[in-house]
Amino acid sequence: MKKMFGIWVVVVFGFIFILSACGEQSQEDVVEKLESNLESMNGYKARAEMTMNTGQEDQKYSIDVWHKKKDFYRVELSNNQDEEGSQIILKNEDGVFVLSPALNKSFKFQEEWPENGSQPYLYQSLVNDILKDNEAEFDISEDHYIFETKTNYQSNNNLPYQEVYFDKKSYTPVMVKVLDKDRNALVQVNFSEYNTDPTFEDDDFTMEKNMNSESADTSVSSDAEAETDTFSVVYPQNMKGSELVEETQLDTANGERVIMTFSGDKSFTLVEEKQEVVQTLSSPQMVDGEIVNLGHAIGALSDNTIEWTNNGMNFILASEELTREELIEVAQSVQGKEVK
Structure with a gap:
């Protein structure tokens, strides 16, 4: 009787172990799901706060990201200290631009942004960094799938690594830590909203609409404040x-x-x-x-x-x-x- 009881204990615990093992996603499973998510979505809208540790007091900035498949991007960066409004990175069929709407100023770049380097606030860039790094480390917490990968900042070799946290249910980014050579987090992006089924107006990615978003408000008061x-x-x-x-x-x-x-x-x-x-x-x-x-x-x-x-x-x-x-x-x- 005791022998039979012992056998049943082994069988039950073995069955529980198998179930728990089957329920946990492997690194390959998660990467495959991330790729699938990226392929299936027609776009997304995300909102995040970026904190930069530059050696002085931490600086915090708000980021709004819009992406429409395949090559339309709008990334708006703003902070409370800048009274003259935000800046926008815009990519459409005409090229890549950096806009300062409040000043009616714009730059056009001859480059393959965002494919030419790591972008910690873009879903595509984070997934691509994981796919390109054969030595990417993988971990699982209660709520997140966590990757540590190499980065590709062409203009800054002082930030060689990043930790990326994905939500277990939605597989969307929750947090990104960009690390220096000593694994200190110098940049951190915390996402507060992620909409993978957004709607867009036809002119949301045009330069005219984005340049007019703030300039009308600021130009009214600019003459009065000039003196x-x-x-x-x-x-x-x-x-x-x-x-x-x-x-x-x-x-x-x-x-x-x-x-x-x-x-x-x-x-x-x-x-x-x-x-x-x-x-x-x-x-x-x-x-x-x-x-x-x-x-x-x-x-x-x-x-x-x-x-x-x-x-x-x-x-x-x-x-x-x-x-x-x-x-x-x-x-x-x-x-x-x-x-x-």
Whole structure:
């Protein structure tokens, strides 16, 4: 009798073990489901908060992502500190653009965005990074499938890894941590909404509609505020061993311009200028470079120069000595502290 009882115990526990094993998804199963999701959906709308740790106080930004199959994208980046509105990365049949609607300013890029690098807020990019990494690590928590993969940031080799958390039920991203070489999270994206069955208007991805989304509101008040607008100089917090040796202020047709020269271990020049709101929609400025997410703004990186707009200001950072990664790090630190 005891022998029979022992046999039944072994059988029951073995059966439970088999059931639990069958119920858990393998890495291959999850990857296959992610690919299937990507193929079957006609688009999505997502909302997220991105936190960037640049060595100073953490900076938080809101991201709205729209994607319509196959090659239509709209990524809006905004933050509470920028009183001049948001910036938009737009991809449609005419190309890839970075828009500053409040300023009626736009750049056009000759590049294969978003396929040319990792994008932590795009479903396609996250899945593709997993598929390309044969050494991707896989883990399972109570609510998430977790991957650690290599990244592909062409302009920044200081962020080589990422952790991606997918919801177990919907297989949509919940959180992404972009890691440095020591596995410290320098960028974190937390998704709060994910709609995989969205509706779009026919003109949602046109430049005209997106450029008009804010410029009408801001242009009404721009004339009234022009007389009281003060020029505020913003200094980089990360100077790569250099120091400010010269600061020149010039009067231009558009207002005041400040040129700052930094010398030391790595010399560079920073130009700041109050950006005038253009009253009519002009042709996009062509850029032979790539899109760079600075956190507080979307930049245009070409050769040894980064240009961006933030809080109604236009910035140009140039250096023959800084690497591309260092250019980005200095540009990311141009925020927060002002001298009027």
